[in-house]
Amino acid sequence: MNRLLFAFLLILTQSLCFPSLYAQELKCNVKIIHSQIQGTNKSVFNTLETALKEFMNNKAWTDLQFQAAEKIDCSMTITIKKYDESENNFTGELLFQLTRPVYNSNYNTVVFSMQDKNFNFKYTEYDPLEFNANNLDNNLTAMMAYYAYLFIGMNLDTFSPLGGTDALQIAENIVNNAQTTFGGSGWKAFDDKRNRHAIINDYLDSSMEVFRQMQYKYHRNGLDEMANNVDRGRAAVTEAIEMLKEARDNRSQSELPVIYTDIKRDEMVSIYSGHGTSNEKEKVYNILSGINASQDSYWNKITK
Secondary structure (H helix, E strand, C coil), rough: CCHHHHHHHHHHHHHHHHHCEEEECCEEEEEEECCCCCCCCHHHHHHHHHHHHHHHHHHHCCCCCCHHHHEEEEEEEHHHHEHHHHHHEEEEEEEEEEEEEEECCEEEEEEEEEECCCCCCEECCCCCCCCCCCCCCCHHHHHHHHHHHHHHHHHHHHEEEEEEEEHHHHHHHHHHHHHHHCCCCCCCCCCCCCHHHHHHHHCCCCCHHHHHHHHHHHHHHHHCCCCCCCHHHHHHHHHHHHHHEEEHHHEECCCCCHHHHHHHHHHHHHHHHCCCCHHHHHHHHHHHHHCHHHHHHHHHHHCC
């Protein structure tokens, strides 16, 4: 009896002293929109949605351990535009978004968001979704795995300088293997400046390392510091924007700085509107306008 009591107390003590850790890194909301598809069995879309949620959230993508509250928030909205039931072919687009909590606040910031216009795949209802990085045999799971590693890598970059390198390199390997295995415009080099190949290729290019360092400066030294010291946090954001200019100068053909300013537009405006010196705001305006002049109506608000 005493031994049983001791064992129980030992297990209880361990559970209190060492919070449960989880291998699964992602908390990903997956949604399938199929309103454009008429006259077919709609259950396949519900089955697919459930299968993709389980694939993203129940798999351990790395050896890292995450507590439940630390899981990476992301969302994937897949709009099906065509469906060939006889061939099990789906033609669609993906809108994805990666978010991150800001320390000591109730605010979540968007780290990255984009549309993948070539999210096309085959899927038979109830078929298991499996992934082997060394042997790609399914375009759907290859695409989902690519985004899983992209989400993990980008998230880790915001918490540690270049912290997501290992995960991002796996995403790059998936792209390289998929080019040979599947082809298709989503994987092709030089076919689209915003396709899967272009994003990871630019992100890991040595000339764009400053872009990744900027992610850490902006989020960890900037936004996370705002609750403690607004001026110090804003100064770090200004430094990050200067790094964004350097990335743009280093690789002018990359779409990443433009995408980033589109994503962060409202957030950046709120950081500087009514705050900071006139010289600081003028500097930020000139950089952002030079990177993304299409948003000048927003950048003008910074100087007021």
